[in-house]
Amino acid sequence: MAYRKLVLGLSGCLFVLVCVLFLQADVMSMISSSGKDSGRADLIMIQAIAKQTTKQAPAVQFFHDAHTEALAEQGKDCAACHIKDDRGIISYKYMRLEDPSANQLKDLYHDNCTACHAENARARMANPGPQVGECRACHSEPRDYTQAWVSGGMDNMLHYIHWDSDLIPKDEGKETNCGQCHHEFDEETEELVYVQFEEEGCRSCHSASPKDPVKSNLAEAFHGQCVTCHLDNKEAEAERNGPLDCASCHGAPQRLEAQVRMAEKLEEMGGVLPRLPRNQPDAVLIAAKLPDLPEDATRPTLMYPVPFNHELHEHATDACRDCHHETLKQSCTDCHTLKGSEQGGFISLERAMHAPDSKHSCVGCHNELKTDPSCAGCHAAMPQGTEPPASSCAVCHVNPNILTQSPAERQVSYTDFTEMLIPAQVDGRQPASEPIEIPEDKEGRMALAHELIINQRQEPLLIAEEDIPDIVIIDVLANEYQPAELPHRKIVMSMMEGMKDNTLATAFHATPVTMCQGCHHNSPLSKEPPSCQTCHDQRSQEGRLGRPGLLAAYHIQCMSCHAEMGLEEPAATDCYSCHKQKEN
Numbered sequence: 092m093a094y095r096k097l098v099l100g101l102s103g104c105l106f107v108l109v110c111v112l113f114l115q116a117d118v119m120s121m122i123s124s125s126g127k128d129s130g131r132a133d134l135i136m137i138q139a140i141a142k143q144t145t146k147q148a149p150a151v152q153f154f155h156d157a158h159t160e161a162l163a164e165q166g167k168d169c170a171a172c173h174i175k176d177d178r179g180i181i182s183y184k185y186m187r188l189e190d191p192s193a194n195q196l197k198d199l200y201h202d203n204c205t206a207c208h209a210e211n212a213r214a215r216m217a218n219p220g221p222q223v224g225e226c227r228a229c230h231s232e233p234r235d236y237t238q239a240w241v242s243g244g245m246d247n248m249l250h251y252i253h254w255d256s257d258l259i260p261k262d263e264g265k266e267t268n269c270g271q272c273h274h275e276f277d278e279e280t281e282e283l284v285y286v287q288f289e290e291e292g293c294r295s296c297h298s299a300s301p302k303d304p305v306k307s308n309l310a311e312a313f314h315g316q317c318v319t320c321h322l323d324n325k326e327a328e329a330e331r332n333g334p335l336d337c338a339s340c341h342g343a344p345q346r347l348e349a350q351v352r353m354a355e356k357l358e359e360m361g362g363v364l365p366r367l368p369r370n371q372p373d374a375v376l377i378a379a380k381l382p383d384l385p386e387d388a389t390r391p392t393l394m395y396p397v398p399f400n401h402e403l404h405e406h407a408t409d410a411c412r413d414c415h416h417e418t419l420k421q422s423c424t425d426c427h428t429l430k431g432s433e434q435g436g437f438i439s440l441e442r443a444m445h446a447p448d449s450k451h452s453c454v455g456c457h458n459e460l461k462t463d464p465s466c467a468g469c470h471a472a473m474p475q476g477t478e479p480p481a482s483s484c485a486v487c488h489v490n491p492n493i494l495t496q497s498p499a500e501r502q503v504s505y506t507d508f509t510e511m512l513i514p515a516q517v518d519g520r521q522p523a524s525e526p527i528e529i530p531e532d533k534e535g536r537m538a539l540a541h542e543l544i545i546n547q548r549q550e551p552l553l554i555a556e557e558d559i560p561d562i563v564i565i566d567v568l569a570n571e572y573q574p575a576e577l578p579h580r581k582i583v584m585s586m587m588e589g590m591k592d593n594t595l596a597t598a599f600h601a602t603p604v605t606m607c608q609g610c611h612h613n614s615p616l617s618k619e620p621p622s623c624q625t626c627h628d629q630r631s632q633e634g635r636l637g638r639p640g641l642l643a644a645y646h647i648q649c650m651s652c653h654a655e656m657g658l659e660e661p662a663a664t665d666c667y668s669c670h671k672q673k674e675n
Contacts, residue, residue, distance in 0.1 A: 129235050129236055129237055129239075130236075130237050130238075130239030131154065131236055131237070131238065131239060132156075132238075132239060132240040132241075132337045132338045132341040132342040132343075132345075133154055133155040133156035133157070133336070133337035133338055133341075134152060134153070134154060134155075134236055134237070134238045134239075135152075135153045135154075135155055136150050136151070136152060136153070136238070137150060137151040137153050137200065138150050139193065139196045139197050139200055148226060148230035149230050149231060149232055149233065150230075150233075151200075151229045151230060152231075152233060152234060152236060155336075155337050156336045156337050156338055158172075159335065159336050160336075161218075168322060168325065168326075168335065169181060169318060169322055169335060170322070171207075172185055172186060172203075173185065173186070174186060174187070174188065175319070176188055179319065180315045180316065180319050181314075181315055181318055181319045181322060182311075182315065183307075183310060183311040183314045183315055184311075185199070185200070185203075186199055186203050187199065204220075204229075205221075205222065205223050207220070208220035208221060208222055209222060209223065239343070240337070240341035240342065240343075241341055241342070241343050241346050242341075243313070243340035243341050243346070244410065244412075245293075245410065246409045246410045247364055247405075247408070247409060247410055247411075248353040248356070248357060248364065249353065250367070250410070251364050251365065252353075253268075253272070254267065254268060254269060254367070254368070255365075256268070258324055258329050258330065258331070259271050259320070262285065262287070265287065267287070267368050269285070269287070269290055269368070269369075270285030270287070271320075272316060273285060273290040273291065275289070275291065275296070276296075276304050276305070278304075281304070288369055288370040289420070290369055290419070291418060291419055291420065292411060292412055292415070292418075292419060293309065293312055293313060293316075294309060294412065294416075294417075295417065295418040295419070295420075297309045297311075297312035297313075317333070318335065320333065321333035321334065321335055322335065363406060364406065366402065366405060367405075367411075371401065371405075372401050372537050373400075373401055373402045373537075373541060374398060374399065374400055374401055374402070374537055374540035374541040374544050375399050375401050375422070375536070375537060375540055376396050376397070376398055376399070376529070376530075376536040376537070376539055376540040376543075377396060377397040377398075377399050377422075377423060377424065377444075378393070378396035378397070378424070378529055378536075379391075379393055379394075379424055379428075379429050379440050380424045380425075380428065380429075381393075382428070382429070391429055392512050392513075393512065393513045394484075394488045394508075394511055394512060394513070395488040395489055395490050395491075395511045395512075395513060395527070396488070396489070396491065396529055397487045397488055397489070398489055398539070398540040398541075398543035398544050398547075399540065400544050403594065413450070413451065413456075414451065416451055423440070423443060423444070424440060427439060427440040427442075427443040427444075428440060429441075453487070457595060457599075460595060464655065464656045464657045465586075465589045465593075465656070466593075466596070467655035467656060468586075468609065468652040468653075468655045468656040469586075469606065469608070469609025469610070469652070470609070471651065471652075471655045472609065472610075472612065472648065472651055472652065472655075473608065473609070473612060474612070481505035481506060481507055481508045481510070481511070482504075482505060482601045483599060483601075484505070484508045484511055485503070485505050485511060486598050486599055486601070488511045489543050490511070490527065491527055491528070491529065491539060491543065492527060493543070493546065494542055494543070494546065513527050547598070548597060548598070549597070550597065551587075551590050551591060551593070551596060551597040551600060552600060552601070552602060552603045552605075553587045553590070553603055554583075554587075554603040554604055554606075554607075554618065555603075556580070556584065558618050559579065559580045559583050559584070560579050560580065561578075561579065561580045562576050562577065562578060562579060562580075563576075563577040563579040564576060564577075565577055565645060567624075567641055567642055567645065568642070568670060571670075571673070572666075572670035572671060572672060572673060573670065573671040573672070573673055575669045575670050583606075586606060586609075587606070590606070602616055603618075604616050604617060604618055604620075607620055609652075610648060610652075613626065623641060623644055623645065623648075624641050626638065627639060627640060627641040627643075627644035627645075628640065628641050629641055629642070649669075650663045
């Protein structure tokens with residue numbers, strides 16, 4: 092009896108242990124699974140229940156791509172769940188064009204979803220989907236999944252693939268196919284029409300909350316236009332049809348893979364895309380628009396205008412909306428005025444162009460380019476948040492009278508940005524110098540901008556090789572190590588080689604020794620700047636906050652530069668790569 096109780100007791104303990112192990116394994120599996128698949132680009136929350144006055148069941152987590160794959164196995168496509176309007180555009184909504192009442196929407200989902208699942212069951216599919224009565228199979232408490240998707244916008248490369256494609260029909264009587272996607276509303280005929288060279292981006296009309304006469308929001312417009320075209324190509328058994336699933340456009344890994352493929356294609360094309368066939372200008376003159384004021388009013392003070400190389404920036408940006416974030420038909424100065432306007436979000440022209448942390452501003456975009464490893468080694472170590480020198484302003488703001496000046500007269504050294512103010516506008520007084528005249532007509536301004544651009548420096552200003560010290564001996568640690576030999580000329584020549592094709596460096600490196608400021612950061616511009624120990628020495632740091640000692644200055648400067656440039660060698664911990672150990 093005692094033996095039997097012992098066996099039963101051990102058996103009970105073993106059973107409990109097995110249950111615990113199975114439960115733990117199941118829990119760990121759930122954690123592992125949720126951690127792996129928790130973010131999905133195809134997750135759609137069906138919130139029809141939220142439109143009802145009383146909550147009856149939780150919302151449904153619907154995995155779109157899983158259903159798309161199941162339909163494809165049955166020879167079906169998007170049309171099984173989405174219908175087309177009278178123009179043949181497939182609806183973004185499920186089995187409808189408009190939004191019905193809450194009860195009608197509930198019946199729409201229940202009747203069609205369960206009918207499809209029942210049909211699958213009759214066909215003896217392995218996983219037919221929840222059947223009638225299995226409410227909690229769909230209406231369950233939210234599982235550990237989240238919506239995780241990236242923007243599927245049309246960048247320049249993807250845009251080129253479409254307008255260069257032979258699969259998209261040509262516009263009537265033209266060699267382009269732009270009218271297959273781009274349209275605008277004709278108020279007289281109340282129809283959508285295509286106007287060549289007036290193409291707009293989708294976002295200019297289709298916003299999150301569009302206003303009449305625009306009917307569809309941005310998501311509906313994109314999915315209706317793109318999916319319909321891709322579906323038509325698939326039905327026509329074209330060479331390629333474009334994605335019909337969510338992840339291909341909105342999944343982060345898939346989007347990254349696509350960008351890599353497009354980068355490889357761009358490299359095969361020589362790194363430069365053909366320009367869009369929109370008849371856009373090569374150059375424009377950016378100048379603030381004067382408000383309407385009485386004749387006796389004091390005119391606003393304006394800076395010299397900016398000749399803007401439009402063609403160059405087309406190739407340097409990912410999409411037109413990087414700059415034209417609202418519309419392509421208006422210039423920056425139409426929305427961003429001197430004081431700011433409601434149309435421009437009350438962002439003044441000065442802030443629109445110079446905000447250092449905005450990806451849409453000139454300065455913000457240039458700052459982002461400075462983070463490139465080939466530039467970051469110097470720029471990351473330079474003082475942040477300080478006002479740029481007047482020489483930087485003069486790179487963009489150009490006196491139009493320079494075209495009539497001699498080369499000697501053009502060598503103006505600005506000490507203050509106010510010297511770049513248009514003289515004719517200062518306090519309404521007529522200046523002693525010749526006033527500046529800016530053409531009023533569009534063609535005249537474009538011609539002036541073009542002339543100013545071709546007169547800009549085209550080659551970087553580089554210091555002569557013989558003026559660069561070859562080897563710099565650093566013996567600050569000579570009592571512990573052998574003096575370090577810095578290959579100064581090799582480093583400088585490597586940096587100058589990287590600058591040769593960099594138009595930004597060509598424009599803003601105003602002197603041959605500007606690049607020296609990356610290391611000699613607080614010394615005057617010179618071919619022979621003072622050594623580091625002129626400012627950094629081994630004295631006490633008391634009262635010298637922010638200025639490290641010589642030993643720290645060398646290591647911070649060198650190691651930080653290597654890190655910013657992504658150099659793996661020499662490693663920060665490999666002391667002997669720079670400092671040879673003494674024999675004794």
